[in-house]
Amino acid sequence: MLTYVFHYTDFSVSRKEQLKRDIRVSNDKEQIFKLMDEFIADNVKKGWEEKV
Numbered sequence: 001m002l003t004y005v006f007h008y009t010d011f012s013v014s015r016k017e018q019l020k021r022d023i024r025v026s027n028d029k030e031q032i033f034k035l036m037d038e039f040i041a042d043n044v045k046k047g048w049e050e051k052v
Contacts, residue, residue: 004032008039 026032
């Protein structure tokens with residue numbers, strides 16, 4: 001059986017809690033990609049500007 005892992009690390013020297021980590025584990029590939037996409041939509045795009 002395969003296990004899929006999504007791990008995210010966020011480091012910022014200016015924050016009180018400098019290192020933030022998140023880990024998601026699933027045995028379903030579609031589920032782990034859905035969790036990853038939701039996490040990225042909620043967290044990663046903040047502060048970034050897409051250049052086309």
